[in-house]
Amino acid sequence: MRLEEPGGDRQGPVYGTLMADQLDTAVEQRGKSDLAALLASCDTWTVVGGQGTRP
Secondary structure, eight states: OBOOOTTOOOOSOBHHHHHHHHHHHHHHHHOOOOHHHHHHSSSOOOOOOOTTOOO
16 A cells, blocks of 8 residues: 555555545445444543643
8 A cells, every 4th residue: 555646657556545445335334324323322431630631
């Protein structure tokens, strides 16, 4: 895998294309996700300030 290079004339897949293909495949296999439903599920937590926090 290589990163896309402006003006480059190289063969092979580029990162952006591979990432888009991977996301498309995940949506096809699992369906489109619902972020609001995930955040409203019971598997969330709240982080409260503790040691090392700054005002």
